[in-house]
Amino acid sequence: MxxxxxxxxxxxxxxxxxxxxxxxxxxxxxxxxxxxxxxxxxxxxxxxxxxxxxxxxxxxxxxxxxxxxxxxxxxxxxxxxxxxxxxxxxxxxxxxxxxxxxxxxxxxxxxSRPAPEQVPGLQEGGHWFYTEEGALRLRDALLAFTGGRVVLVVGVPHKCPVAPLEFTFMLDEWLRGRGLRDQTELTYTYPIGRLHSLEPVARWAEPVMAQRGIRTETFFNVERVDPQARTVVGAEGTTLPYDLLVAIPPHSGxxxxxxxxxxxxxxxxxxxxxxxxxxxxxxxxxxxxxxxxxxxxxxxxxxxxxxxxxxxxxxxxxxxxxxxxxxxxVVCFIETGLSKATYVAFDYENPPQPKEPSALLHHMKLAYNRMYWLTSAGVL
Amino acid sequence: MAQETQEPHVIDARGSFCPGGLMELIKELRLAPVGTLFEVWSTDQGSARDIPAWTQRAGHELVSSTAADGVYKIQVRRMR
Incomplete structure (x- = not known):
């Protein structure tokens, strides 16, 4: 047999x-x-x-x-x-x-699957880009956005841990390109006491956020959303008002x-x-x-x-x-805007050291998006 | 009280640079009943700093924190 x-x-x-x-x-x-x-x-x-x-x-x-x-x-x-x-x-x-x-x-x-239903009010009041439907809905919301308060919240656990940073940096550049950045207050929140779980990435991101005028709120674990009041409440007691809420939803098996x-x-x-x-x-x-x-x-x-x-x-x-x-x-590319990227590589023993962002790495990331089919085929 | 002698639920986050010890604790704690005792094992210095700070901010109890041979062992009880 x-x-x-x-x-x-x-x-x-x-x-x-x-x-x-x-x-x-x-x-x-x-x-x-x-x-x-x-x-x-x-x-x-x-x-x-x-x-x-x-x-x-x-x-x-x-x-x-x-x-x-x-x-x-x-x-x-x-x-x-x-x-x-x-x-x-x-x-x-x-x-x-x-x-x-x-x-x-x-x-x-x-x-895994995104589980926005685990956060009361999030499905009614928030957006995410972790499903095709969600990404297209967010695309339409962004195209209709004319300025205001954008808040990004991060559920735990979640897949693609660099996505919160990538989305924030890409949004910053996208808003600048559309002439909306001056009318937009952009807030990046994160569940732990630094801007990313990878400490070297967090150290790198901090001055970049400051330079781009992105507000940050650490120790923020999204507990509930009030779609009527347009507020998002963290488990640590902070409440943030928003006009556009973008969530990395918590995930479930x-x-x-x-x-x-x-x-x-x-x-x-x-x-x-x-x-x-x-x-x-x-x-x-x-x-x-x-x-x-x-x-x-x-x-x-x-x-x-x-x-x-x-x-x-x-x-x-x-x-x-x-x-x-x-x-x-683990190896992850990190988009640092719409035209540059960096990457991190690490394992159980060796921490990552992000490289200086470059246009070349951004184009490598875009090229990998096309080459992925060789990975799934077990070739690359 | 029974919870005083409760065996901790161990979260072995050694070697975890991402998501790291605190994120692993949050992942488990949010699904556990109030009163559950956790012990996080972490080799990440940042988590060793963050876990006590977050525990206090989020209204949970820091039960103990020790370090030996490069491994931090931090006990936290869910309080709300």
């Missing part, structure tokens, strides 16, 4: 694992010794970093979307369906409608994780930080936002974790021990 590998999730992590593993064990799949299946809730793969650009009318949804089947190695079988739960006893993934897909090895790559009883209260799966195996289950690997690891929820994290998971699965399917270890590697 073939050994069954099931990848649950069609985002960057799940797709990289599936494609890399398909290439590594293609011979075994051809021989009928291994079967590799990906389960994706959507028939389309979405490159989510374009949402940031969509909010400024610099990208369209179609640019960031491709059929999932077109990205997969032919050795991967694709099931487009919602998973309802993971049955660890039987080693089955149970799909909507009751169909069961058996696994010997399972990769949980279900990702997926329902299938919660319904399967394999996650914590937030729906994050307890995961070994080096092996990327689910704690207490040798048959399950966890990739990307799905983990409970204290690292950035970001596409690059999922990508680098996927490298390790695919290598270990290939090893185990070929009689090895699967001993490759994830070192916490």
């Amino acid at each position: 073939a050994q069954e590998v099931v990848v649950l999730g069609g985002g960057v992590g799940g797709t990289v694992v599936a494609n890399q593993l398909a290439r590594a064990v293609a011979g075994q799949i051809d021989a009928g010794e291994v079967r590799l299946t990906q389960i994706s809730a959507s028939a389309h793969h979405v490159y989510q970093p374009l949402y940031l650009y969509m909010a400024f009318d610099q990208a369209n949804p179609a640019e960031g979307r491709r059929p999932q089947a077109s990205l997969l190695d032919p050795h991967v079988g694709l099931i487009t369906a919602s998973a309802e739960r993971v049955d660890r006893e039987q080693r089955d993934v149970v799909l909507a409608g009751g169909r069961r897909v058996h696994y010997d090895y399972l990769v949980l790559a279900t990702g 997926q329902k299938v994780i919660l319904d399967s009883g394999i996650g914590d209260k937030g729906g994050w799966v307890p995961t070994d930080r080096h092996t990327l195996q689910m704690v207490g289950d040798d048959h399950i690997y966890v990739c990307g936002d799905t983990t409970n690891l204290p690292i950035s929820k970001a596409g690059s994290t999922a990508h680098f974790e996927a490298d390790v998971i695919a290598a270990n699965l290939a090893s185990r399917l070929q009689g090895g021990h699967g001993s490759a270890r994830y070192d916490g590697k």
Whole structure:
């Protein structure tokens, strides 16, 4: 009987694992010794970093979307369906409608979802760019904006940790370009006592914010929004009035994780930080936002974790021990406006050191937005 | 009181430059019942400074704070 590998999730992590593993064990799949299946809730793969650009009318949804089947190695079988739960006893993934897909090895790559409903009033009173619909709604609000108070608030946890800074710097430059900056009071808030969780990035951002006249409010954890009064209230007691509220919504793990009883209260799966195996289950690997690891929820994290998971699965399917270890590697570009960018790279042992922003790095970021499809294909 | 002898819920944020210890604490605390005791393990100096400051501002209780071998262990109880 073939050994069954099931990848649950069609985002960057799940797709990289599936494609890399398909290439590594293609011979075994051809021989009928291994079967590799990906389960994706959507028939389309979405490159989510374009949402940031969509909010400024610099990208369209179609640019960031491709059929999932077109990205997969032919050795991967694709099931487009919602998973309802993971049955660890039987080693089955149970799909909507009751169909069961058996696994010997399972990769949980279900990702995270923005959960604005967790903040009372936010859905009615705020904007965000973490969904296609939200990004387009924010785009329309920005195009109709004629000046006033813009406040950015940051929920915890959230994916793409540099997005709050990127959005703020891009908005500052966008407002200047439209002649609206003098009529706009721009306030950047952050949940902890500095401007970004990465201390070197926070140190770099502080004088840049001051130079651009961006007000800052640290130790601000959004607790509720009053859409009528147009105020946002922080858990630390600060109330800020706004005319346009932009939120990085708090995020949650997926329902299938919660319904399967394999996650914590937030729906994050307890995961070994080096092996990327689910704690207490040798048959399950966890990739990307799905983990409970204290690292950035970001596409690059999922990508680098996927490298390790695919290598270990290939090893185990070929009689090895699967001993490759994830070192916490994360790499993120940071847009510092509409024309320059920098980047950070770090791991569990080595802190990041942001480089001087440059036009070249901005164009590299834009080029990567086009090259991403090579990443999902497991090539780049 | 039972909560005085409660085993802390450990948040192992060692090696976490981003999001870091305080952000991990906030992530867990906002979903936990009032009275829950947390112990954050962090190698990040910024978190060691921030956690006590945030705890006081947000109305929670800083129970203890120690450091050994480069690891800060900070206990916080959710109070509201």
